[in-house]
Amino acid sequence: MWRCTCTLPAPLPPTVFDTAILTEGHLYQLDQHLQRFLTNAARANIPLPPGISAEQMRRTILETAAASCKLNGFVRYWLSAGRGGFGLSGNECLGSAFYCIVYTHEVPDDKLDEYLRGWRVKTSPVPIKAPFFSLIKSNNYLPNALNLMDAQAEQYDQGIFVDADGNVSEGPNMNVACLLEDGTLVVPPFESALNGITVQRMMELLPDAIAAGMEGIRRVEQRHISVEEAKSSREVFLVGSSLPIMPVVQWDTTAIGDGSVGVVALQIRSMMRDDMKAREGSDQHLEVPYGYLTGMM
Structure with a gap:
């Protein structure tokens, strides 16, 4: 008889998420989105992953945007209670996890x-x-x-x-x-x-x-x-x-x-x-560090 011995994820582990716009090589209002994300994580009783600070999450989002080599699109990120059993309690989860992706779709214009x-x-x-x-x-x-x-x-x-x-x-x-x-x-x-x-x-x-x-x-x-x-x-x-x-x-x-x-x-x-639109001196935009990670200038 075949038997799975791996650790399976919970059917619906508690998860919060948010999305920031990637526009002309800058992330628009990332800090505002990230603050809401962290507030919601606290409300949902999901701790930050061990050894990961809010500033490290911010840096990960910027570096993921850079690694995508996309100048326009969306960056979506999640904080999950993590892998665990099939029960309701977050105590079954092995530890919280942070995920981040970049995606694009049809431009509104x-x-x-x-x-x-x-x-x-x-x-x-x-x-x-x-x-x-x-x-x-x-x-x-x-x-x-x-x-x-x-x-x-x-x-x-x-x-x-x-x-x-x-x-x-x-x-x-x-x-x-x-x-x-x-x-x-x-x-x-x-x-x-x-x-x-x-x-x-x-x-x-x-x-x-x-x-x-x-x-x-x-x-x-x-x-x-x-x-x-x-x-x-x-x-x-x-x-x-x-x-x-x-x-x-x-x-x-x-x-x-x-x-x-x-x-x-x-x-x-x-x-x-x-x-x-990205503009010099804007407090609403963060420049993505493409050159540092990808060699893009």
Whole structure:
């Protein structure tokens, strides 16, 4: 009889993860992503691997990006409780482990027609995760996957999670922003929605952009917003690191505004794309050390 004597991984070892954008040979907002990653690891009770510090993780991410020889793409990294048995307890795991990869996919600018067309979303019937779990970017992505599959089954692009009080939360892996008729941009609070790094950066940049004359928007608020109020918005858009801004033109059977992509969403998308571009003196970018590891100049 054949028998396996190797140590098998647990079916679902506790794991947290995050993703940083690789743009023009620089990592955009890596430190902000890494701080959230470490906070989530502590919440999930996953210790750092023995002998590995947060600074060593940061260096590993930069060196992995360099080893890929890619100038643009994404760096995804995980912290897992590690190999173990088939039980629930992390005590069965041999020790935590850190993993990092670089991957690429279609560049958003290659899909400009999709941004100009906008997405259709639906109110998701999938129950939202409890606030504690919503705030941890972990491998518990079954609700997120079911949200998206439900939406796609009915020919929508994304589903929107709603809390028990009927308030808008987030999409399966992006935040939501709603521009009201009076020019107020409302972002749902980070209670049952992930504290998205990109949407936080957007809210940080917008006051100066508004003061400089950005059209159609007067202020930014973070508060609860009901599905009904969201549907009556002049504009709705989704915010995420890989988008970074995607206009929404229909919610369930309701057209948003006049049913076309709004000018504010496009202005904010341009603002975010500009901010992602590497520039001298930027505190949002870390240069990848290609030359040190690969001989690239």
